[in-house]
Amino acid sequence: MKREGGEVLKLEHVTKQFGGLTAVGDVTFDIREGEIFGLIGPNGAGKTTIFNLINGVYALSAGKILFYGKTIGAGAAEGKKALQLKPFRIAQMGITRTFQNIRLFKNLTVYDNVLIACHRSANYGLFEPLLRLKGTRFVKQEKALKHKAEELLDLMGLAFYRDVVSVNLPYGLQRKLEIARALALSPKLLLLDEPAAGMNPEETDSLMQMIRSIRDDFHLTVLIIEHHMDLIMGVCDRIHVLNFGKSLLEGTPGQVQNSPAVIEAYLGVQDGERCAVKEGEQ
Ligand SMILES: Nc1ncnc2c1ncn2[C@@H]1O[C@H](COP(=O)(O)OP(=O)(O)OP(=O)(O)O)[C@@H](O)[C@H]1O
Ligand SMILES: [Mg+2]
Numbered sequence: 001m002k003r004e005g006g007e008v009l010k011l012e013h014v015t016k017q018f019g020g021l022t023a024v025g026d027v028t029f030d031i032r033e034g035e036i037f038g039l040i041g042p043n044g045a046g047k048t049t050i051f052n053l054i055n056g057v058y059a060l061s062a063g064k065i066l067f068y069g070k071t072i073g074a075g076a077a078e079g080k081k082a083l084q085l086k087p088f089r090i091a092q093m094g095i096t097r098t099f100q101n102i103r104l105f106k107n108l109t110v111y112d113n114v115l116i117a118c119h120r121s122a123n124y125g126l127f128e129p130l131l132r133l134k135g136t137r138f139v140k141q142e143k144a145l146k147h148k149a150e151e152l153l154d155l156m157g158l159a160f161y162r163d164v165v166s167v168n169l170p171y172g173l174q175r176k177l178e179i180a181r182a183l184a185l186s187p188k189l190l191l192l193d194e195p196a197a198g199m200n201p202e203e204t205d206s207l208m209q210m211i212r213s214i215r216d217d218f219h220l221t222v223l224i225i226e227h228h229m230d231l232i233m234g235v236c237d238r239i240h241v242l243n244f245g246k247s248l249l250e251g252t253p254g255q256v257q258n259s260p261a262v263i264e265a266y267l268g269v270q271d272g273e274r275c276a277v278k279e280g281e282q
Pocket of ligand 1: 018042047
């Protein structure tokens with residue numbers, strides 16, 4: 001279901017260079033509140049680099065990124081200095097993410113992984129945990145955070161695996177645990193980098209339902225990178241396609257799926273060649 005909310009994230013002419021390589025060149029798009037927005041493209045197209053620019057891991061070479069109208073990153077331009085908010089500040093503002101290469105506390109349980117993530121929003125003093133006095137901020141917040149961790153485990157279908165050491169979880173469940181950790185900070189915008197990588201078709205299908213219910217239950221906006229086309233086409237309201245760091249196309253799943261330019265970018269063949277293959281097959 002597409003929802004026409006206000007603008008959450010805007011990328012204006014975003015460019016990132018690594019030495020002589022332009023990983024992202026002049027990319028512009030915006031995401032509306034409540035949307036599930038897909039970012040796709042062949043390997044090396046610049047998708048993860050865009051996530052790293054949005055969450056402040058990389059500084060922009062040029063262009064601007066705005067979150068709810070506030071600039072969170074901008075390259076130097078027209079006498080103006082570059083601006084870059086730090087990743088922790090951007091996370092506090094409401095952008096959290098998962099990683100293409102899973103990042104968990106491998107030797108901690110599923111529950112502890114989520115609880116630690118929940119603690120990033122705690123604000124009690126340094127000595128309060130030592131005193132453990134009834135009615136203090138620490139005691140109240142601890143109770144609320146533990147409750148939140150349990151809720152997130154339930155939501156992501158991980159309650160059964162609560163006490164399993166995370167390295168022993170099947171790959172698909174580790175990805176879900178990453179999402180639970182990203183949700184712990186109560187984001188407004190959730191960035192998912194290849195959440196279905198390594199999942200089987202059943203797991204991918206359940207993930208697709210989960211992404212929709214997360215969006216609805218948490219009133220979230222979601223930006224998702226994925227190579228798994230069934231998931232992208234099934235879950236996204238709009239999709240932006242990158243190729244060699246440049247924008248190729250933006251549209252609905254139907255528009256993107258039927259675009260010869262997109263098919264060509266993915267398959268790396270010309271229309272004529274594809275026809276020849278098809279004719280040969282018949
Ligand atoms: N820190 C870096 N230093 C130098 N080059 C980099 C760096 N990060 C990314 N690149 C290069 O930028 C380009 C885009 O990489 P990126 O990881 O964003 O692609 P991607 O679209 O996420 O690809 P994939 O689908 O394989 O994950 C690649 O050529 C990559 O080698
Ligand atoms: Mg990537």
